[in-house]
Amino acid sequence: MVLCGCVLFRKYGNFIDNLRLFTKGGSGGMGYPRLGGEGGKGGDIWVVAHKKMTLKQLKDKYPQKRFVAEGGANSRVSALKGSKGKDCEISAPVGISVTDENGKIIGELNKEGDRILVAEGGLGGKLLTNFLPLKGQRRIIHLDLKLIADVGLVGFPNAGKSSLLSRVSHAKPAIADYAFTTLKPELGKIMYNDFKQISVADLPGLIEGAHVNKGMGHKFLKHIERTRQLLFVVDVCGFQLSSQTKYRTAFETIILLTKELELYKEELQTKPALLAVNKMDLPDARDKFHELVNQLQNPKDFLHLFEKNMIPERTMEFQHIIPISAITGEGIEELKNCIRKSLDEHANQENEAYHKKQLLNLQISNTTSYSERPS
Numbered sequence: 001m002v003l004c005g006c007v008l009f010r011k012y013g014n015f016i017d018n019l020r021l022f023t024k025g026g027s028g029g030m031g032y033p034r035l036g037g038e039g040g041k042g043g044d045i046w047v048v049a050h051k052k053m054t055l056k057q058l059k060d061k062y063p064q065k066r067f068v069a070e071g072g073a074n075s076r077v078s079a080l081k082g083s084k085g086k087d088c089e090i091s092a093p094v095g096i097s098v099t100d101e102n103g104k105i106i107g108e109l110n111k112e113g114d115r116i117l118v119a120e121g122g123l124g125g126k127l128l129t130n131f132l133p134l135k136g137q138r139r140i141i142h143l144d145l146k147l148i149a150d151v152g153l154v155g156f157p158n159a160g161k162s163s164l165l166s167r168v169s170h171a172k173p174a175i176a177d178y179a180f181t182t183l184k185p186e187l188g189k190i191m192y193n194d195f196k197q198i199s200v201a202d203l204p205g206l207i208e209g210a211h212v213n214k215g216m217g218h219k220f221l222k223h224i225e226r227t228r229q230l231l232f233v234v235d236v237c238g239f240q241l242s243s244q245t246k247y248r249t250a251f252e253t254i255i256l257l258t259k260e261l262e263l264y265k266e267e268l269q270t271k272p273a274l275l276a277v278n279k280m281d282l283p284d285a286r287d288k289f290h291e292l293v294n295q296l297q298n299p300k301d302f303l304h305l306f307e308k309n310m311i312p313e314r315t316m317e318f319q320h321i322i323p324i325s326a327i328t329g330e331g332i333e334e335l336k337n338c339i340r341k342s343l344d345e346h347a348n349q350e351n352e353a354y355h356k357k358q359l360l361n362l363q364i365s366n367t368t369s370y371s372e373r374p375s
Contacts, residue, residue, distance in 0.1 A: 016056045017144070017223070018144045019058060019142070019143045020065065020142050021067060023119040023139050024136050025069050025119040026068070026069035026085035027133055028123045028124035028125060028136075029042075031125030031126050031127075031132070031133070033131045035077065037131075040072030040074075040083045041122070042072045042121025043070040043086045044069060044117055045067055045119035045139075047089075047118055047141070048114070049092060049093070050112065051094055054093055055092070055093060058091065058143075068088065069086065069087055069088040070088070071136075072085045075124070082124050094109055095110070095226055098142070098143055101140045119139045122137075149187060149200055149228075150229070154230050154231065154232050155232060155234060155257065156248075164326040167329060168188070168190050186201070186202040190336055228343060229271055229273065229342060230268075232276065238253065249292075252305075254275070255303075255312065255315070259311070259312045262313060269312075269314060272319055274322070274335075274338055275296075277289055277323045278325065279326075280325045281327055281330065296318070299315045319342050
């Protein structure tokens with residue numbers, strides 16, 4: 001059932017995840033006082049979602065990153081009502097969050113064709129403005145790309161995420177036996193025999209304190225927000241960042257990862273999650289795996305081992321726990337099947353919830369219409 005023909009892969013070097021743009025709506029046209037003519041409204045600036053667009057393409061095409069809409073036409077004897085200025089459309093990728101200079105969200109582009117008005121054109125001159133036109137709105141906006149993959153690999157440095165990505169997708173991320181191998185996201189795609197594709201992102205390794213921007217900090221965590229599901233990857237033998245830091249068991253690693261996600265944004269814990277327990281080729285790995293599964297089945301029995309500020313409000317519930325070895329290939333086929341099954345189940349649940357909501361809205365609408373009829 002599974003893969004693995006051709007695999008698409010792109011390096012993060014060609015990947016821009018945010019862009020700052022200057023936008024200005026067109027100025028209104030002059031009014032015509034003697035005949036009461038109104039100037040045309042200035043053009044508006046829109047950000048429009050296009051599937052084949054990337055932020056890098058946008059930056060390369062418009063290096064000045066400056067967008068100004070056309071001004072409205074002046075009122076004149078032959079056309080007392082001036083025509084509206086031409087709108088300016090900025091093509092952007094799907095999965096973009098648009099914010100203003102203060103970080104306030106203006107809107108999001110979640111699907112092809114979504115449009116967001118970011119700067120309005122000025123009104124044309126008319127009686128209320130003494131026939132003088134108004135200037136267009138000036139606004140600096142930020143385009144922030146968060147949706148980068150179906151699955152995001154979550155783990156502390158050196159858990160074997162890069163090795164796993166190369167196994168499931170034939171991508172070629174840099175792999176070495178030291179912390180922080182991955183400094184920027186690496187993207188790969190699993191391709192199944194029926195041509196189904198699932199994108200996987202190896203995100204930079206978290207460290208304790210990431211929620212306060214230590215290490216990759218927020219840059220890493222914001223990418224997790226727009227992956228459809230999480231795949232935790234932990235070393236069955238535990239983790240130690242350096243000789244100066246404390247050694248953590250696999251169970252402690254999972255608890256700390258969960259806490260980092262919670263401290264950054266609690267909603268991240270509601271995402272569907274799978275757990276890949278890596279490095280099963282190492283000595284005593286089987287015993288350690290069984291110990292970990294027991295701890296995950298009864299997490300409250302072991303939370304007393306942690307300091308109070310390290311315990312998350314809720315522990316992560318994994319849909320599947322799969323023992324793997326990215327080196328030998330053990331468990332990789334099962335993992336790929338589980339990833340697909342989990343994504344399909346979640347998509348079905350979302351569709352079902354959407355249809356139920358539509359039906360409820362229809363019932364409410366019909367009830368309201370009936371109650372408003374005259375007796």
